[in-house]
Amino acid sequence: MTGQPFPVEAGHIMMFARAIGDETPAHQGETALAPPTFMMASAQYDPDHRLRPRQGEEWFGSGSGPGVMPEGGGGLHAEQHFEYHRPVRAGETLYATTVPGRSWEKQGRTGRLLFSERVTEYRDAAGEPVVSARTVAVVPEGPATPKDAR
Amino acid sequence: MSLSADGIKVGETRESVLVEDLKRTRIVQYAGASGDYNPLHTDERFATEVAGYPGVFAHGMLTMGMTGRVLTDWVGTEALLTFGVRFKAQVWPGDTLTATATVESLEDTPAGPVAHFSVRTVNQNGAEVVTGIAAARLEP
Numbered sequence: 001m002t003g004q005p006f007p008v009e010a011g012h013i014m015m016f017a018r019a020i021g022d023e024t025p026a027h028q029g030e031t032a033l034a035p036p037t038f039m040m041a042s043a044q045y046d047p048d049h050r051l052r053p054r055q056g057e058e059w060f061g062s063g064s065g066p067g068v069m070p071e072g073g074g075g076l077h078a079e080q081h082f083e084y085h086r087p088v089r090a091g092e093t094l095y096a097t098t099v100p101g102r103s104w105e106k107q108g109r110t111g112r113l114l115f116s117e118r119v120t121e122y123r124d125a126a127g128e129p130v131v132s133a134r135t136v137a138v139v140p141e142g143p144a145t146p147k148d149a150r
Numbered sequence: 151m152s153l154s155a156d157g158i159k160v161g162e163t164r165e166s167v168l169v170e171d172l173k174r175t176r177i178v179q180y181a182g183a184s185g186d187y188n189p190l191h192t193d194e195r196f197a198t199e200v201a202g203y204p205g206v207f208a209h210g211m212l213t214m215g216m217t218g219r220v221l222t223d224w225v226g227t228e229a230l231l232t233f234g235v236r237f238k239a240q241v242w243p244g245d246t247l248t249a250t251a252t253v254e255s256l257e258d259t260p261a262g263p264v265a266h267f268s269v270r271t272v273n274q275n276g277a278e279v280v281t282g283i284a285a286a287r288l289e290p
Contacts, residue, residue, distance in 0.1 A: 012183075019176070019183040020215030021169060026227060036222065036233050037215040043185035051188045061189030066199035074201070077210040081234030087227060134234075 003095030003123060006042040008034060010090035016041050034088040037080075039122055039131050042096050072139065078115060079136035085129045094122040094130055101134065105141075112141040152229045154289040155263040160253050164224050168216040168247040168271065172208060177243070180212040208241040213280050217271045220249040225286040231264065235282030239273075246274040251284070263288040 010032050017027035017035050026033045043049045053059040060070045088094070101117025115138050122131040169176070178192050186209055189196040197206045214235050221230060241247065249271040257264045264285055271280040 016183040016215075019180040020212065020218070021176075022215075022219050022222070024223070026222075033227050035215060036218040036227060036230055037211055040186070040211050041184050046185075049185060051186050053187060060196070061193040062195040062199075067189060067193070067196040069200055077237055079234070079236045080211065080214055081232070083232050084230050 003097040003121075004042070004046055006039075006045050006094045006096050006122065008038075008088055008090055008092050008094060012041060012044070013038060013090050030090060032090045034090070036082060036084070038088065039082065039094075039096075039120070039133050040080075042094070042120075042122070046096075075137050075139035077135065078138040079134075081134040083132040085131065088122075088130060092124060094124060097121050097123070108140065110140070114139045114141055152287065152289050153225050153265070155256065158253055158256070158265055158288065160256060163250055163252045164220055165248060165250045166220040166223065168213075168219065168249050170246045172241065172243055172245045172247070174206060174243045177206060177208050177212065180209055180215070184209065184211060186211065205243065207243075208245075210235075210237040210280075213237070213241050213247065213271060214282075216247065217249045217269060217280050217282070220251045220269060221267065221284050221286070224251060225265070225288075229286040229288070231285040231287055233282065233284040235269070235280045238278045238281055241273065241279050245279075247271050247279065249280075254283075256288075261287070262290050 010030050013027055013032040013034050016038050022035055027035055061067045098118055098120040101119045103116040106113045115136055118135045120133045121129060124130050181187050181192050190201055191206055191209050194206050197203045251267045251269045253265055254268050255266045265288055267284045269282045269284060270278055272278055
């Protein structure tokens with residue numbers, strides 16, 4: 001199966017369920033059911049995930065100084081959509097493939113807003129679709145500027 | 151667990167308080183579990199001095215994840231067919247969030263009955279932070 005492997009682990013589901021405040025028994029134990037938004041946690045297994053500090057590489061957050069706005073920074077998550085083909089349980093490995101989707105722009109209060117989509121298909125070892133995810137990000141046009149310029 | 155088509159009516163709603171006085175630590179907890187370590191959410195100095203926000207704010211996905219409970223507590227996780235949201239406003243430390251799900255329509259599909267929901271989560275001032283829709287399979 002192609003795509004980035006995402007081993008769905010019981011401990012990871014438990015941590016994620018606790019973080020969203022869902023301590024129902026369904027999300028606990030060796031065959032725990034994944035909560036509906038758990039697929040986002042596949043970022044942990046993405047070797048190129050932009051929002052994870054890496055040993056030996058500059059991280060944009062604060063250290064001795066306040067940090068820096070990264071290239072293309074200032075973007076926000078505008079929408080998130082999931083389609084579930086079947087439930088996901090601990091113990092299986094999914095394979096994630098992400099492709100760019102549409103992009104468009106809109107006039108916002110302080111200038112143009114650039115929207116872009118990413119579509120991720122999570123498949124099982126047999127290649128069957130399990131969850132389809134669509135992320136919409138929005139970035140204000142121009143260089144990232146501090147929000148007091150709004 | 152799955153609801154039967156007889157057990158649910160159009161217009162029916164469920165409300166759930168998702169969090170009271172959201173703590174910064176909770177946002178850190180979500181960052182660690184999800185793998186989204188954007189300092190906007192956990193690094194007060196970066197959020198204020200570099201990004202120019204009044205402080206750190208919650209991941210949209212933390213709010214969406216919490217919002218999902220109003221659906222899964224009602225219809226069961228296995229029954230969900232779709233869940234999608236739009237992030238309308240930021241969620242700040244100290245916020246109290248309440249989610250409401252409403253049955254908008256019931257549909258007979260070749261695969262069986264399906265319920266369509268609208269969902270909305272508001273903060274303590276009544277401002278919408280998340281709005282969305284979901285669909286769930288019902289027992290015939």
